Amino acid sequence: MRLATFITVILWAAIANAAPPGIELLLDEPPPKAPSTLPQELKLALDALAKDSQVLADASLRVAALQSATVDLAAAQAAIVADQKKLAAMLDALIHPPQPIVPDSTTARVEVLVISSPTCAPCKLMEPDLLALVAEGQRFRVIDQTSDEAKRLGFAATPTLIALVDGRDVQRVQGRVSREELRKWYEKLRDYARGTKEPGK
Numbered sequence: 419m420r421l422a423t424f425i426t427v428i429l430w431a432a433i434a435n436a437a438p439p440g441i442e443l444l445l446d447e448p449p450p451k452a453p454s455t456l457p458q459e460l461k462l463a464l465d466a467l468a469k470d471s472q473v474l475a476d477a478s479l480r481v482a483a484l485q486s487a488t489v490d491l492a493a494a495q496a497a498i499v500a501d502q503k504k505l506a507a508m509l510d511a512l513i514h515p516p517q518p519i520v521p522d523s524t525t526a527r528v529e530v531l532v533i534s535s536p537t538c539a540p541c542k543l544m545e546p547d548l549l550a551l552v553a554e555g556q557r558f559r560v561i562d563q564t565s566d567e568a569k570r571l572g573f574a575a576t577p578t579l580i581a582l583v584d585g586r587d588v589q590r591v592q593g594r595v596s597r598e599e600l601r602k603w604y605e606k607l608r609d610y611a612r613g614t615k616e617p618g619k
Contacts, residue, residue, distance in 0.1 A: 526583055526584050526611035526612070527557075527582075527583070527584055527585070527611075528557060528581075528582070528583055528604070528607045528608050528611050529557040529558075529559060529581075529582045530556075530557065530558045530559070530579055530580065530581050530582070530600075530603075530604065530607070531559055531560075531561055531567075531571070531579070531580045531582065532544070532548060532558060532559065532560045532561070532577055532578075532579050533561055533562075533563050533568045533571070533573045533576055533577060533578040533579075533580070534560050534561070534562065534563065534576055534577050535562065535563045535564075535576045536562075538576040538577060540576075540577055540593065540594035541560075541576055541577045541594075543594060544577060544594055544595070545560075547596070547597035547600060548560065548600075550597060551597065551600055551601060551604070554601075556600075556601070556604045558600070558604075563576055571587070574592065575592055575593075577592070577593065577594065578590060578591070578592050579591040579592075579595065581603075581607050583607065583610060583611050584611075588607070588610065589607075591603075
């Protein structure tokens with residue numbers, strides 16, 4: 419170790435003797451070293467900038483998700499409002515069913531009651547015909563055989579069709595009747611209500 423130090427001193431002396439004037443001071447000082455690490459303040463600032471950038475990116479993602487959720491919520495609310503309107507219309511139709519329009523000007527009310535039961539096959543076959551005639555303005559009303567009204571009127575079998583004029587039982591028919599026969603029968607009942615003909619099927 420001492421030998422190495424001694425050789426180093428001799429080399430520096432030789433270089434100093436051979437160097438031009440004014441260079442001795444530069445040779446006596448070691449060259450400046452580049453900093454091996456960044457200043458602590460700059461490092462902290464860079465770390466803070468990186469964290470802020472990540473926070474900003476996360477916030478942007480949350481904003482985008484919130485905007486998408488807001489659009490979905492608005493669509494869901496619109497669908498709920500539409501469904502509520504449909505439900506309100508259905509409830510109103512059930513509570514206040516539309517009355518069929520009578521094409522004649524007679525004041526006598528003509529109505530045909532159809533006493534039916536869930537297990538009655540002819541009753542089921544007549545349902546489409548009855549609906550079509552009601553759509554034409556004729557008054558046909560289906561009542562269940564277990565209802566108080568059916569028990570009050572009395573019947574022997576289903577289907578039983580009871581023609582009422584101003585609430586009076588004027589004629590009855592048992593069994594299935596075709597749509598055309600029902601249409602003709604109802605016209606005769608209207609004529610009877612006007613006082614022009616007797617009821618007849």
